[in-house]
Amino acid sequence: MMEKIDQLIHAKWMITCEDENQILENHALAIKDKKIIDILPSDKAKTMYQATNTQEYNTHVITPGLINSHTHIAMNIFRGLADDLELMDWLNNHIWPAEGKWVSDELVYDASLLAMAEMIRSGTTCFNDMYFFLGATAKAAELAGMRAHIGMTVIDVPTAWAKTPDEYFAKGLEFYHQYKNHELITPTLAPHSTYTVSLDNLRKVNELSNEYGLKINIHLQEAPSEVEQSLAQYQKRPLQRLHDIGMVSPNLIAIHMTQINEDDMDILEATRPHLVHCPESNMKLVSGACPVENLHRHGINVALGTDGAASNNDLDMFGEMRTAAFLGKMTAHDPKAVCALHTLKMATLAGAKALGIDHLTGSLSVGKCADFIAINLEEIETQPLYHVVSQLVYATPRSQVTDVWVAGKQLLKNRELLTLDKKEIIKKAQVWGKKIKN
Numbered sequence: 001m002m003e004k005i006d007q008l009i010h011a012k013w014m015i016t017c018e019d020e021n022q023i024l025e026n027h028a029l030a031i032k033d034k035k036i037i038d039i040l041p042s043d044k045a046k047t048m049y050q051a052t053n054t055q056e057y058n059t060h061v062i063t064p065g066l067i068n069s070h071t072h073i074a075m076n077i078f079r080g081l082a083d084d085l086e087l088m089d090w091l092n093n094h095i096w097p098a099e100g101k102w103v104s105d106e107l108v109y110d111a112s113l114l115a116m117a118e119m120i121r122s123g124t125t126c127f128n129d130m131y132f133f134l135g136a137t138a139k140a141a142e143l144a145g146m147r148a149h150i151g152m153t154v155i156d157v158p159t160a161w162a163k164t165p166d167e168y169f170a171k172g173l174e175f176y177h178q179y180k181n182h183e184l185i186t187p188t189l190a191p192h193s194t195y196t197v198s199l200d201n202l203r204k205v206n207e208l209s210n211e212y213g214l215k216i217n218i219h220l221q222e223a224p225s226e227v228e229q230s231l232a233q234y235q236k237r238p239l240q241r242l243h244d245i246g247m248v249s250p251n252l253i254a255i256h257m258t259q260i261n262e263d264d265m266d267i268l269e270a271t272r273p274h275l276v277h278c279p280e281s282n283m284k285l286v287s288g289a290c291p292v293e294n295l296h297r298h299g300i301n302v303a304l305g306t307d308g309a310a311s312n313n314d315l316d317m318f319g320e321m322r323t324a325a326f327l328g329k330m331t332a333h334d335p336k337a338v339c340a341l342h343t344l345k346m347a348t349l350a351g352a353k354a355l356g357i358d359h360l361t362g363s364l365s366v367g368k369c370a371d372f373i374a375i376n377l378e379e380i381e382t383q384p385l386y387h388v389v390s391q392l393v394y395a396t397p398r399s400q401v402t403d404v405w406v407a408g409k410q411l412l413k414n415r416e417l418l419t420l421d422k423k424e425i426i427k428k429a430q431v432w433g434k435k436i437k438n
Contacts, residue, residue, distance in 0.1 A: 006408060007031040008051035010042045011374065013061040013388050017348040017363040021341060023388055029062065031370045034408040039364060057403075059378035061388055063344070064363050065125025065147075065371040065406065066317040067351030070217070070255045070276040070305030072131045073115035074108040077432050078310040087223045087285040095310060099132075102436055103160045108133040110428045112140035117420050118315050120144065120411050123373040123401040128253070128276075128305070128355055130190040130217055132161030134175045138185050145411050145419045147371065149355050151190025151217050152176060154205055156197055165201050169208075176212065184407065186357070188253075193219040194238040195226055199245065206247045215251055215356055218242075221264070222256035223287040239264050248273050253354050255305070258288030265298060274301045274354035277346070279323045281307035292328045292346075293337035303351040304343075318398040321347050325393055340393040370408040376400050 009031065014024040016039075028045035030038035040048070075095075082094035108131065119127060126147035129137055134150050141148035152172025154165065162168040176187040191197040191205045209216050221227055221238050230238045240263070242248050252273035260268075268275075277290040295302050304324055306315050321343045328338025352362025361371045375392065379400055382391050404412035411419050 002048060002050040005030050005032040005037065005049050005051050006053065007370070008045055008049050008054045009057070009062065009372075009374075010045070010055070011057040011060050011062040012377075014039070014364060015061060015063045015344065015389060015392075016365065017064050017345055018365055019349070021345070029364065029370070029372065031408050034370055036364065036366055036368055036370050038366060055403075057374050057376075060374045060376050060402065061392065062364070062372055062374050063123075063392070064348040064361065065373050065404065066123045066347045067303070067355070067362065068119065068124050068127040068305055068315065068317055069253070069303035069351040069354050070278055070307060071115075071127055071129055071315060072308035072310070073119075073127060073129050073315070074103075074111035074131050074133075074137065075311075076115045076118070076309035076315065077102075077107060077111035077429065077436070079313050081310065081436065083284075083313070085285070087287055088225055090285060090311065098436065100160065102432075103132055105133045105136045107432060109136035109140055110425075110432060112137045113144070113420060113425050114429045115309065115315055116140060116144040116146055117417055117422060117425050118309075119317075120146065120404050120417060120420070121401065121415070122316050122318060122398040123375065123404060124315065124317050125371045125373065125404060125406045125411075126351070126355070126357075126361060128188070128217065128351075130192075132159055134172070134187075135178075138175075138179060138182075141185055143419060145184070145406050145409050147184045147357075147361065147406055149186045149188050149215070150175070150179070151188045153190045153192065154197055154201060155192040156201065165198075169204065173208075176214070180212075186355070188215045188217055188355075190217045193222075193226070194241055195229060199241065202242065202247065203245050206245060209247075209251055215253055216247065217253045217255060220254040220257055221259040222282070223285070224259060227259045237261075237264065239267055243267050243271065250274070253303075256282060256287065257290050258282050260291055260294075265294070268295070268300050269298050272300070274303060276303045276305045276354065277324060278305045278307040278312075278320075279327045280320055281311045283323070283327065284313075285311055289327055289331045291331055292324065293332035293334065296338075296342070301350055301353050302346060303354040304346040305351075316398050317347050318392075318396060318401075321393050340387075340390045343393050344389055369406075371406050373401055373405070374403040376402050
């Protein structure tokens with residue numbers, strides 16, 4: 001008797017991205033009730049399973065969906081608005097004034113849809129966001145069908161979203177209670193940084209993290225000026241200040257971390273937070289380079305993110321992987337450092353571990369959610385093909401992602417968006433662009 005299932009997905013190659021990685025040829029994913037129930041050779045699958053929907057990808061590799069572990073997705077509405085600037089000049093004189101004038105619930109919703117369309121077409125199935133008007137982003141994610149971790153932003157300066165720290169906390173907790181049991185949307189805590197959030201409010205963030213079991217995202221030691229300011233004002237580095245209040249733990253997601261010395265490494269090794277590397281944004285703003293290979297040697301989990309499209313200028317995780325690998329080799333002065341396979345894991349399983357969802361996604365594994373993508377390798381840009389993983393990281397453009405699934409639901413089919421209206425999204429983005437430019 002053949003077992004009835006929802007989907008049977010056959011592919012030329014599959015890369016599991018598990019800790020004990022496997023590259024499988026001519027295998028199939030058996031999917032039932034939104035989860036992977038079997039991974040087996042295609043010939044055997046055809047005798048064991050009767051699927052409502054069967055698809056064959058004879059020129060494709062299937063991987064777990066990519067996880068963008070740090071971004072500000074609605075900021076893609078400011079893509080290209082202020083380029084070729086240093087971080088603090090970019091923030092203080094360009095981005096924050098533009099946000100103060102234009103950011104609203106409507107803008108965040110429209111911009112989030114634009115970003116999600118770009119991410120889906122780039123093979124990203126899950127993102128970790130930090131911005132304002134959280135409900136608008138969540139509403140867009142529900143429509144798109146993406147897995148979203150949405151940060152409850154805390155910052156000590158007034159914005160269009162909230163005017164006081166108390167209001168940030170109140171609105172964040174309201175969002176948490178609304179979405180705490182959602183299948184695809186997970187609230188997190190998101191204090192902006194140690195230079196924009198007081199120590200008292202950082203302590204409050206930490207208390208809420210402990211009370212509700214929430215991850216904490218924070219920009220940390222992103223640029224030399226941030227560390228210099230902290231040393232001048234507090235005689236301590238930002239990481240040390242967080243460590244002093246007990247915030248540095250496996251619940252912490254420390255974003256950027258381009259400025260790491262030996263004392264920092266001792267703290268990281270003892271406390272085991274997760275780090276997110278955003279190489280293209282850091283390079284563009286000349287913030288520095290996260291020492292990925294050194295962190296790996298010390299057993300620190302490092303995930304990968306694009307940052308916002310206002311400082312990148314895209315949400316392309318394929319481009320981010322290639323940059324991370326090349327920059328990692330140069331930083332370590334070692335061509336073997338940050339190899340292709342490790343880089344792919346930074347964009348998949350390491351991201352899931354950072355977000356605390358590696359039991360759900362991040363690798364192709366029986367029992368995990370059916371979050372996966374299909375990439376066509378039979379294109380000019382990826383021929384000839386000697387090593388599948390190397391080709392994915394070093395040569396494959398995002399345009400070769402043809403199909404995307406989240407929790408067994410197909411979001412992209414043969415490059416066509418299934419849950420979002422491409423024409424309407426472009427139209428609204430152009431309207432916003434004209435307003436902001438004028």
